[in-house]
Structures are given as structure tokens and as C-alpha cells.
Amino acid sequence: MTTKYSAISLLREGLRGQSGWSKAWRSPKPGAAYDVVIIGAGGHGLATAYYLARNHGITNVAVIEKGWLGGGNTGRNTTVIRSNYYYPESSALYGLSVKLYEGLSKELNYNVMFSQRGMLVLAHSEPEMEMAARNVNAMQLNGADAILMDAADVRKKAPLLNYSKDARFPIHGAVWQGSAGTGRHDAVAWGYARAASALGVDIIQNCEVTEFIREAGRITGVETTLGPIRAGAVGAAVAGHSSVLARLAGFKLPITSYSLQAFVTEAMKPVIDTVAFSPAYGTYFSQSDKGGLVIGGGLDRVPSYGQKGNLPVQEAVLAGLVEMAPVLAKVKLLRHWAGIVDVTPDSSPVIGPSGIEGLYVNCGWGTGGFKAIPAGGYLFAHLLANGTHHEISRPFDIDRFVTGRLIDEGAASGIAH
Amino acid sequence: MQVLPCPFCGPRSEGEFHFAAETGKTRPDTTRDVSAEKWAAYLFDQTNEKGVTREIWIHLPCAEVFVMSRDSVTMDVLGTETLRKLPT
Numbered sequence: 001m002t003t004k005y006s007a008i009s010l011l012r013e014g015l016r017g018q019s020g021w022s023k024a025w026r027s028p029k030p031g032a033a034y035d036v037v038i039i040g041a042g043g044h045g046l047a048t049a050y051y052l053a054r055n056h057g058i059t060n061v062a063v064i065e066k067g068w069l070g071g072g073n074t075g076r077n078t079t080v081i082r083s084n085y086y087y088p089e090s091s092a093l094y095g096l097s098v099k100l101y102e103g104l105s106k107e108l109n110y111n112v113m114f115s116q117r118g119m120l121v122l123a124h125s126e127p128e129m130e131m132a133a134r135n136v137n138a139m140q141l142n143g144a145d146a147i148l149m150d151a152a153d154v155r156k157k158a159p160l161l162n163y164s165k166d167a168r169f170p171i172h173g174a175v176w177q178g179s180a181g182t183g184r185h186d187a188v189a190w191g192y193a194r195a196a197s198a199l200g201v202d203i204i205q206n207c208e209v210t211e212f213i214r215e216a217g218r219i220t221g222v223e224t225t226l227g228p229i230r231a232g233a234v235g236a237a238v239a240g241h242s243s244v245l246a247r248l249a250g251f252k253l254p255i256t257s258y259s260l261q262a263f264v265t266e267a268m269k270p271v272i273d274t275v276a277f278s279p280a281y282g283t284y285f286s287q288s289d290k291g292g293l294v295i296g297g298g299l300d301r302v303p304s305y306g307q308k309g310n311l312p313v314q315e316a317v318l319a320g321l322v323e324m325a326p327v328l329a330k331v332k333l334l335r336h337w338a339g340i341v342d343v344t345p346d347s348s349p350v351i352g353p354s355g356i357e358g359l360y361v362n363c364g365w366g367t368g369g370f371k372a373i374p375a376g377g378y379l380f381a382h383l384l385a386n387g388t389h390h391e392i393s394r395p396f397d398i399d400r401f402v403t404g405r406l407i408d409e410g411a412a413s414g415i416a417h
Numbered sequence: 418m419q420v421l422p423c424p425f426c427g428p429r430s431e432g433e434f435h436f437a438a439e440t441g442k443t444r445p446d447t448t449r450d451v452s453a454e455k456w457a458a459y460l461f462d463q464t465n466e467k468g469v470t471r472e473i474w475i476h477l478p479c480a481e482v483f484v485m486s487r488d489s490v491t492m493d494v495l496g497t498e499t500l501r502k503l504p505t
Contacts (some may be wrong), residue, residue: 133483243465254461257489302436305467305490312432345461402457 003198005109018188024190025197026065030204033230034062036384037222039209039245041065042074043185043370044237044362046192047377048384049201050108055378056385059200062231063193063226066208070189073239076307076339077370078262078296080286082119082180083144086135086412090348091142093375096392098179100374110191112183113289119180119275120149122324126167129282132175139177147176157265158323160272168323169280175310180275182226182294188373194294212249212359219249219358235360235384237376240305240340242363252357253363254345254401259300259338260367261309261317265331267291276324283320292334295321299367301343309338341366345401351379352389352397359399360384419492423476424483424499437473439464440484469495 002009013020036052038045041063047201052058065071081101083094103275105111123132130345132148139146154174193203204226213221213228221230236245240257268291277284285295297317300310322329343366344350350364362380365372379393382387389397400406445451445459450503462484464470467489484493 239418241467243463244467247464252458252462252464254457254463256463256465257467302431302492303465303470303472303489304492306492310431401461402453404453 003273005308011291014315024194025203028202028204030062030064030207030229031202031225032226032228033204035060035232036235037061037229037231037233038063038237039222040072040236040238041189041193041203041205042072042237042239043070043189043192043373044376044380045235045363046070046189046196046203046241047373048198048235048237048362048380049377050192050227051378052385053196053201055381058385061196061200062202062204062229063196063227064204064207064209064222065204069193069203070186073339073341073369074189075186076262076337077185077289078284078286078294079182079185080119080180080284080296081114081183081369081371082177082275083371084119084121084135084139084146084175084177084180085144085409086138087409088142089407090409092143092392093349093379093396095142095144096378097372097375100378101183104188104191104374108191108195110187110194110270112184112187112191113412114181115289116179116181117274117286118176118178119155119277120154120174120176122154122161122174122276122278122280123172124278124280125172129172132173136175139175139344140170145179147178149174155272158272158276160327161276162324162326169278176377180274182275182288183370187368190376194374209245209248215358218275219356223236225338231358233358233360233384233387235362235380237362237380239363239365239369240342241284242342242361246354246361249354249356249359250277253350253361254398255342255350256303256372257340258302258307258343259304259306260341261297261313261336261338263295263314263333264288264335265295265328266334267292268293268331271328272325277376278320278324281320282394283317283324283325285321285324293328293331299343300338305340307340309336309340340413343367343370346406346408348407349376349396350398351383351393352374352399353383355398420492421474421485422497423479423481424497424501425479425481426476429476429478433476433478435475435477437475437482439466440471440473446475
């Protein structure tokens with residue numbers, strides 16, 4: 001069977017009528033016990049399994065998933081990858097993620113199509129330009145790449161945008177991050193799944209956790225729809241459903257679940273080769289390799305598990321798009337959807353022990369989980385393998401809500417969540 | 418566009434409403450020492466219920482603050498209760 005993807009294997013399989021390809025990952029029955037059980041086969045869960053095996057030599061691992069692999073937020077985002085955050089803690093976290101993404105296609109032998117096409121965060125007034133300069137300074141001090149652009153520079157990067165002086169929010173300039181870009185979201189999940197499976201990890205789909213198994217106050221496994229599975233440690237990486245699992249385990253999280261909507265238009269000729277985000281309009285977009293515009297905005301401000309969006313937010317996001325680039329007014333939407341995002345009070349994630357022995361959580365990524373998949377997996381694997389934090393994940397422990405040392409990126413970098 | 422009920426104004430467009438908070442939290446007694454853990458739980462922890470929820474909402478045009486019972490999966494509204502008390 002052919003397992004490695006290369007020009008030679010493609011040629012060989014082409015000559016053999018594509019009959020020798022092995023499945024990308026195995027679909028075993030769940031075993032009775034594992035060293036680590038990870039709940040959630042999204043990007044974060046699968047990446048965690050992969051790094052447990054690759055970095056820590058722990059291969060007796062199961063990833064269990066109530067639906068199908070990559071069918072939650074990993075398959076529902078707008079594929080943007082970036083590290084243009086304000087605080088040093090965030091810069092270290094998302095910087096690690098971009099760095100891992102840069103080598104990921106080669107490392108996984110799977111093309112995740114990471115395209116570092118850069119990202120513009122537009123500034124629409126003199127005061128916004130001052131804040132943009134402050135953000136650029138902070139990012140440069142933190143070692144993240146960032147440049148302050150004036151309107152003429154922005155126009156060279158994205159001539160499609162609205163440079164009229166009569167615009168509701170005229171463009172004064174932008175924060176440019178050249179290392180930002182987009183990736184193929186499904187491929188990230190599939191690539192990690194394939195690589196983890198090859199290292200011995202069991203990926204078990206259609207297997208929902210119904211209860212935690214406890215012994216002497218410690219969580220020692222999970223009851224599932226496919227029977228009990230024992231575990232040395234359990235890691236939960238279930239995004240918008242983190243509170244549901246926390247309730248099963250008997251604790252609360254500082255998380256509210258909301259719908260976040262996204263849109264794809266019909267395919268068209270290339271019109272923009274970067275990611276453009278306007279905080280003032282509350283809209284951002286890029287163009288996929290297929291030609292469709294991928295559009296996102298702020299979340300619906302109604303707690304929801306419904307995986308559907310409300311109309312007022314759709315209207316606000318699309319009106320913002322038309323203001324940003326009026327030429328797009330007649331473009332038709334092809335698809336529209338929503339994912340359930342797990343938002344924390346400071347818009348930063350939670351990685352750490354849950355407070356109940358044996359259970360660890362990786363959640364709270366809110367609207368920005370996709371970009372963080374490699375770092376989330378890398379750091380969560382470190383935590384599950386050692387029982388202690390990697391220095392980059394330490395500030396994101398849940399204890400920050402008690403100590404008060406929040407990492408308020410919602411306020412600092414003006415994230416729309 | 419979803420139509421939500423205001424106990425004072427009746428059915429109105431969802432854009433006129435603001436979700437404020439979950440119900441069920443009690444502010445710690447500040448006449449005594451309150452531990453950091455208790456404050457954190459009060460300030461930040463959420464039940465974040467999947468299914469039937471009871472939440473505090475505000476109808477912005479008339480400033481009515483009320484409890485709305487809702488299903489957080491289907492978004493169906495199950496009922497409202499006013500928090501207003503009539504003058505005695």
C-alpha cells in the first residue's frame with residue numbers, strides 16, 4: 001500500500017490505476033484503556049494527539065469524537081492564520097502557531113496550503129492611526145512582524161478597497177502583517193489525523209462522551225456511546241461545547257457559547273490577494289484559491305448552541321463588505337453557515353488542569369481557534385504528557401480569573417468578540 | 418429576523434434587544450471578607466446552558482429589564498417574566 005504522498009508515489013499510483021493508496025487514517029474500535037484520551041477530533045484535539053506521539057513518545061492515545069473528524073469549528077472557520085496580537089503572552093502563543101504552520105505541510109507530508117499572503121487591519125481615522133502605531137510598536141517589541149502603512153501603501157496592496165473620501169469610514173492606513181495568511185482548514189484536520197494515526201493514535205468517530213468515570217475523586221476515563229474507555233489522563237478540546245463537558249464533570253468555566261457566522265461567495269477572477277479586515281465595519285474577507293470570497297465578521301451577541309446565525313449580524317457583515325469594497329455589491333453568496341465559539345471574558349484561551357484531577361482543558365479560543373491549532377496542540381500535549389505547563393501556556397491557565405491577571409486581547413487588539 | 422417578546426411593548430424585532438446575563442447568580446455578601454475564588458466565580462463562571470436557559474434581557478427602546486426563558490439550541494422563546502415591581 002502507498003502511504004507517503006510524493007511526486008513518485010503519485011506517478012506510480014497513476015500507472016496502477018490509483019489502486020494502491022492506503023486510507024489516510026485507521027478507524028479502529030475503541031480499546032479498553034489508553035494513556036491519554038482526548039475528547040474532540042477537531043484541529044486542536046488531533047494536533048494534541050500528534051504532538052503527544054511525536055514530541056513525547058506517547059502513542060497509546062485515543063481521540064474520540066461525537067460527530068465526524070473536523071466537522072465542528074475546524075470545518076467552519078474563515079481559515080485566517082495570524083499573530084497580530086498585543087500582549088507578549090499572546091504574541092508568544094500565536095507566534096509559535098504561525099511558526100509551526102510554516103513547516104506543517106512538510107512535517108505532516110500533507111499540503112495544508114498555508115499561504116502567507118499577509119493581512120491588513122485597516123485604520124479609518126487619525127485616532128485609529130495612533131492606536132495602530134501603538135499596536136505595531138507592541139508587536140515589533142514582542143518579535144511579531146508588523147508594519148504601519150499609510151493609505152498609499154494600503155492602496156498598492158489592495159486596490160479593490162474603497163479609497164473614496166466620502167466613504168463612511170475612509171482608509172487612513174493599516175497595520176500590515178506579512179507573515180499572516182490563510183490555510184486549508186479541512187486539510188489541517190486531515191493532515192494531523194493522518195500523521196497521528198500513522199504514529200499509532202486511535203481516532204474514533206461517532207463516539208460521544210456520556211459521563212466521566214471517577215475513582216477517589218479523580219477522573220480515570222469516560223463512558224461513551226461505544227462503551228467505557230479508561231485513561232491515564234483525559235484532555236477536552238471541544239470548543240463551543242466545553243461548558244457541556246464541564247457540567248458532566250461537575251465544574252463551571254468562564255465561557256459563553258455564541259454563534260459566529262461566515263460566508264462564501266460564488267467564484268470570481270482574482271480581486272484581492274491578501275486578507276483585509278476593517279474593525280470599524282466589523283467585516284473581513286479574503287479570496288480562496290477557488291475564487292470565492294471568504295467573509296467573516298463579529299459574533300451574534302446571543303448565547304447559542306444552534307450552529308445558525310441571525311439576520312441582523314448577516315446584514316451588518318455584508319453591509320460592511322459592500323462599504324469596504326463597493327464593487328462587490330452585486331456578488332452573490334454561495335454558502336453561509338455558523339459555528340459555536342467559546343468566548344472567555346478576556347478573549348484569550350484557557351489551557352490547563354480543569355481543577356478535577358485527571359482532566360485537562362483546552363478551550364476558550366473563541367473566534368480565533370483555527371489559527372492556533374498547531375500551538376494549542378503542541379502546548380496541550382506538553383501539559384498532558386508532563387502534568388505541568390509549557391512556559392508559553394502557563395499564563396493561559398484558568399487560575400488567571402482568580403488572580404486577576406487577565407490577558408485582555410478583546411480590549412487590547414480590538415478583536416471582534 | 419426573529420421576533421422577541423418584551424413584557425411591556427409586546428413582540429418586537431430582535432435587534433432592539435440586548436442579552437445581559439444568565440440568571441441565578443447572587444452577589445457575594447460584601448459586608449464580610451469574600452475570597453478571590455468566590456469573586457472569580459461570581460464575576461466569570463457561566464452555566465452556559467445547552468437547551469432551556471433563563472436569562473436577563475433588556476429591551477433597549479423602553480429600557481425594560483426582564484427574564485426570558487429560551488432554548489439555546491432552537492432559539493425558541495419559552496416565556497418572559499417582568500422584573501418590574503409596581504409602586505405600592
